[in-house]
Amino acid sequence: xxxxxxxxxxxxxxxxxxxxxxxxxxxxxxxxxxxxxxxxxxxxxxxxxxxxxxxxxxxxxxxxxxxxxxxxxxxxxxxxxxxxxxxxxxxxxxxxxxxxxxxxxxxxxxxxxxxxxxxxxxxxxxxxxxxxxxxxxxxxxxxxxxxxxxxxxxxxxxxxxxxxxxxxxxxxxxxxxxxxxxxxxxxxxxxxxxxxxxxxxxxxxxxxxxxxxxxxxxxxxxxxxxxxxxxxxxxxxxxxxxxxxxxxxxxxxxxxxxxxxxxxxxxxxxxxxxxxxxxxxxxxxxxxxxxxxxxxxxxxxxxxxxxxxxxxxxxxxxxxxxxxxxxxxxxxxxxxxxxxxxxxxxxxxxxxxxxxxxxxxxxxxxxxxxxxxxxxxxxxxxxxxxxxxxxxxxxxxxxxxxxxxxxxxxxxxxxxxxxxxxxxxxxxxxxxxxxxxxxxxxxxxxxxxxxx
Amino acid sequence: xxxxxxxxxxxxxxxxxxxxxxxxxxxxxxxxxxxxxxxxxxxxxxxxxxxxxxxxxxxxxxxxxxxxxxxxxxxxxxxxxxxxxxxxxxxxxxxxxxxxxxxxxxxxxxxxxxxxxxxxxxxxxxxxxxxxxxxxxxxxxxxxxxxxxxxxxxxxxxxxxxxxxxxxxxxxxxxxxxxxxxxxxxxxxxxxxxxxxxxxxxxxxxxxxxxxxxxxxxxxxxxxxxxxxxxxxxxxxxxxxxxxxxxxxxxxxxxxxxxxxxxxxxxxxxxxxxxxxxxxxxxxxxxxxxxxxxxxxxxxxxxxxxxxxxxxxxxxxxxxxxxxxxxxxxxxxxxxxxxxxxxxxxxxxxxxxxxxxxxxxxxxxxxxxxxxxxxxxxxxxxxxxxxxxxxxxxxxxxxxxxxxxxxxxxxxxxxxxxxxxxxxxxxxxxxxxxxxxxxxxxxxxxxxxxxx
Numbered sequence: 001x002x003x004x005x006x007x008x009x010x011x012x013x014x015x016x017x018x019x020x021x022x023x024x025x026x027x028x029x030x031x032x033x034x035x036x037x038x039x040x041x042x043x044x045x046x047x048x049x050x051x052x053x054x055x056x057x058x059x060x061x062x063x064x065x066x067x068x069x070x071x072x073x074x075x076x077x078x079x080x081x082x083x084x085x086x087x088x089x090x091x092x093x094x095x096x097x098x099x100x101x102x103x104x105x106x107x108x109x110x111x112x113x114x115x116x117x118x119x120x121x122x123x124x125x126x127x128x129x130x131x132x133x134x135x136x137x138x139x140x141x142x143x144x145x146x147x148x149x150x151x152x153x154x155x156x157x158x159x160x161x162x163x164x165x166x167x168x169x170x171x172x173x174x175x176x177x178x179x180x181x182x183x184x185x186x187x188x189x190x191x192x193x194x195x196x197x198x199x200x201x202x203x204x205x206x207x208x209x210x211x212x213x214x215x216x217x218x219x220x221x222x223x224x225x226x227x228x229x230x231x232x233x234x235x236x237x238x239x240x241x242x243x244x245x246x247x248x249x250x251x252x253x254x255x256x257x258x259x260x261x262x263x264x265x266x267x268x269x270x271x272x273x274x275x276x277x278x279x280x281x282x283x284x285x286x287x288x289x290x291x292x293x294x295x296x297x298x299x300x301x302x303x304x305x306x307x308x309x310x311x312x313x314x315x316x317x318x319x320x321x322x323x324x325x326x327x328x329x330x331x332x333x334x335x336x337x338x339x340x341x342x343x344x345x346x347x348x349x350x351x352x353x354x355x356x357x358x359x360x361x362x363x364x365x366x367x368x369x370x371x372x373x374x375x376x377x378x379x380x381x382x383x384x385x386x387x388x389x390x391x392x393x394x395x396x397x398x399x400x401x402x403x404x405x406x407x408x409x410x411x412x413x414x415x416x417x418x419x420x421x422x423x424x425x426x427x428x429x430x431x432x433x434x435x436x437x438x439x440x441x442x443x444x445x446x447x448x449x450x451x452x
Numbered sequence: 453x454x455x456x457x458x459x460x461x462x463x464x465x466x467x468x469x470x471x472x473x474x475x476x477x478x479x480x481x482x483x484x485x486x487x488x489x490x491x492x493x494x495x496x497x498x499x500x501x502x503x504x505x506x507x508x509x510x511x512x513x514x515x516x517x518x519x520x521x522x523x524x525x526x527x528x529x530x531x532x533x534x535x536x537x538x539x540x541x542x543x544x545x546x547x548x549x550x551x552x553x554x555x556x557x558x559x560x561x562x563x564x565x566x567x568x569x570x571x572x573x574x575x576x577x578x579x580x581x582x583x584x585x586x587x588x589x590x591x592x593x594x595x596x597x598x599x600x601x602x603x604x605x606x607x608x609x610x611x612x613x614x615x616x617x618x619x620x621x622x623x624x625x626x627x628x629x630x631x632x633x634x635x636x637x638x639x640x641x642x643x644x645x646x647x648x649x650x651x652x653x654x655x656x657x658x659x660x661x662x663x664x665x666x667x668x669x670x671x672x673x674x675x676x677x678x679x680x681x682x683x684x685x686x687x688x689x690x691x692x693x694x695x696x697x698x699x700x701x702x703x704x705x706x707x708x709x710x711x712x713x714x715x716x717x718x719x720x721x722x723x724x725x726x727x728x729x730x731x732x733x734x735x736x737x738x739x740x741x742x743x744x745x746x747x748x749x750x751x752x753x754x755x756x757x758x759x760x761x762x763x764x765x766x767x768x769x770x771x772x773x774x775x776x777x778x779x780x781x782x783x784x785x786x787x788x789x790x791x792x793x794x795x796x797x798x799x800x801x802x803x804x805x806x807x808x809x810x811x812x813x814x815x816x817x818x819x820x821x822x823x824x825x826x827x828x829x830x831x832x833x834x835x836x837x838x839x840x841x842x843x844x845x846x847x848x849x850x851x852x853x854x855x856x857x858x859x860x861x862x863x864x865x866x867x868x869x870x871x872x873x874x875x876x877x878x879x880x881x882x883x884x885x886x887x888x889x890x891x892x893x894x895x896x897x898x899x900x901x902x903x904x
Contacts, residue, residue, distance in 0.1 A: 087843075088850035092785075092799040126840045291786035292854075294795040321854040322841045327779070333544075334743035343746040347544040388578045389774045389858070391539075391886050392893035394902075398540035402744075402773040406841070407859035434843050441844035450846075 020065030073133025073379035078313025082119030130406035159198025289315035311359030472517030525585025525831035530765025534571030582858035611650025741767035763811030
């Protein structure tokens with residue numbers, strides 16, 4: 001029953017998103033018809049029936065969600081945003097050709113701070129338009145990535161890459177560690193940015209540097225992001241050189257922990273999944289990237305059976321080639337049905353969980369994000385549900401997973417700030433980003449000697 | 453060099469689509485920068501550089517494609533349009549549960565002519581918005597499907613279903629054959645509609661009825677559409693009951709021919725692919741449906757190696773759950789890289805061919821559609837290339853396959869008629885279709901006793 005509080009006694013909040021179907025992804029997986037979410041100081045202060053919320057709160061700004069669906073902001077658990085500028089640069093190639101003859105030369109010839117800023121802005125614009133409110137990124141010049149995300153108002157778990165060869169932003173290991181320390185010190189405690197250390201992979205970073213990275217992460221209480229067991233080749237080389245599979249090896253040298261976010265984990269056996277679960281490692285599954293690069297199929301059913309913290313990622317646009325998490329959700333649900341031969345495997349609800357609450361667990365951010373609950377940060381998305389591709393609606397999770405698209409996203413809020421309103425970017429200049437990206441494209445093509 | 457023909461001596465045409473990158477998919481796979489396509493009486497009369505086309509032709513209507521890409525209309529080679537009303541009705545279920553406990557009862561309780569009309573209009577609206585200009589459909593009441601397509605201006609290869617149990621539109625086989633004859637007689641020779649006979653599958657139609665269907669198809673010179681080798685179960689039952697695999701069996705009873713369009717062909721061995729090629733059978737690959745229903749992976753690399761006429765289809769929205777051929781193109785390219793373990797397998801160009809010229813061959817319509825060439829029917833799509841998900845453009849085929857979406861489609865012409873202009877449907881009433889679909893949704897849910 002609505003309260004009879006007089007208007008002037010209503011609690012004042014910043015924003016109410018009102019009407020529509022509110023898909024909370026809370027522990028009971030409540031779905032509230034004609035619901036509302038009240039937001040104050042970047043936090044969710046009420047979630048419930050519209051009538052009840054509006055009977056207790058009065059907002060400066062009201063976002064009408066009637067006929068729409070309100071969902072927690074989606075989480076893209078693995079990206080390399082600056083590489084958005086390499087979109088489509090080298091497709092359908094052998095992995096070795098792709099890395100050695102296109103991506104590495106392209107990076108050596110192009111990646112500087114200005115490139116990173118432009119690619120990040122381009123990527124962030126696509127993320128926001130697609131309803132992604134948190135991204136886990138790893139690249140060079142991550143200080144610039146963080147500045148761009150903070151300026152656009154997007155949430156990020158951002159890892160400065162550590163790799164055992166000269167990087168665009170650090171000539172040697174000592175310089176890389178110094179750069180990393182500056183990065184983490186600058187951003188720790190920021191409401192949107194969680195700085196992290198990102199040793200590239202066990203096969204590109206020596207054990208002593210991995211152990212040093214882990215000590216750094218423990219010392220600063222910061223997350224550690226890593227590529228792990230992406231290809232069978234990586235596993236075989238690890239066995240040959242270290243006498244252990246990558247997950248086993250990391251366990252042995254003390255790297256597995258509940259601060260780790262491990263991308264891919266395609267080639268992992270049952271006992272390795274047990275190790276990841278026992279150490280509280282977060283895992284990010286990138287189904288489309290793994291398909292396109294022919295890396296293999298991650299053992300997702302085994303991960304879910306262990307209740308592993310597993311999220312979804314797009315990977316970089318140099319490989320995948322876009323940043324739509326909707327297509328990863330859809331692909332995750334379908335791919336594991338095919339591979340297991342079981343059409344009941346990875347239900348729509350389970351797939352959607354990976355992009356929301358389970359994905360938040362994978363980034364160790366589930367106390368703050370991943371569901372619409374009182375006390376969590378106000379990261380949410382209003383989705384049109386009357387697009388021709390969604391009519392008629394039979395099951396909300398089916399609609400979210402199998403028919404909704406990035407183009408159905410209407411409004412996006414992060415930390416209570418409106419980043420997209422009626423499909424218009426509010427914190428970024430779309431035209432300027434596109435113009436600048438086209439200039440870089442010309443530069444990339446010229447420097448690589450490609451035919452445009 | 454532009455001709456100096458005075459304005460009043462220019463050849464008059466109906467429409468010129470001018471500017472932009474014209475991706476012809478002709479034999480040389482010409483891609484024309486700043487190109488144009490001239491259209492008269494539903495036919496393409498010129499394709500070339502804009503300057504040259506505009507120097508020879510003068511149009512009543514000019515469609516500006518500057519900064520955009522002009523492609524042949526896309527072909528959806530397998531659909532069940534009326535089932536769009538069953539979208540999301542029963543996902544993540546065992547195939548037997550899905551068919552026996554949801555789809556068959558849902559069809560028995562709901563499918564009548566009004567249902568078919570509403571579902572078809574809903575599906576056609578989604579097809580047009582997504583840049584599909586030709587659809588191959590098979591269902592009941594196909595006469596109504598044909599009327600709806602013709603009214604909307606969409607091209608269709610439409611098969612009236614023949615099945616050995618009572619159908620919504622025919623109580624027995626004799627009634628079904630009579631209904632079929634009326635259907636084919638009514639539509640043969642229509643500029644948009646090619647009527648066909650569609651025996652449902654070798655396991656649901658007895659041999660004598662298949663042979664009768666084939667005789668009918670030969671007699672009327674009409675295509676024959678069939679589901680073929682979709683699941684391993686089907687193959688095993690065929691071996692058990694008939695002593696031959698489905699393709700072998702159809703070869704044996706004389707059904708394979710260059711009038712056949714076979715959907716799925718997931719479980720086919722090398723010698724069966726040879727049989728299909730030798731008989732000129734068209735094949736339609738439905739990667740997402742096959743994934744979602746855990747049917748298996750069609751041997752696409754083997755089909756392409758044999759230069760088989762293979763197209764792409766979405767299958768019905770009861771299973772897949774939308775009608776975006778863009779996602780099928782993208783999935784086809786990625787899935788076969790994964791399964792073959794070879795990232796060079798099914799290039800972007802090869803994937804795009806399946807939705808255009810090779811898909812036209814699969815429907816035996818390649819003399820009319822599938823490429824932008826003088827003499828072909830004027831079915832084409834203008835695509836926005838400045839969406840945030842497409843910037844920057846490196847390779848046109850990469851962009852078309854890996855980053856373009858249904859939402860990037862701006863304008864659609866079929867037989868020279870504008871069906872979509874600046875993303876607005878011109879021959880259908882979007883709001884009326886959606887309202888009517890919601891009424892049927894309520895009916896379906898009530899009749900099946902589902903919780904809405």
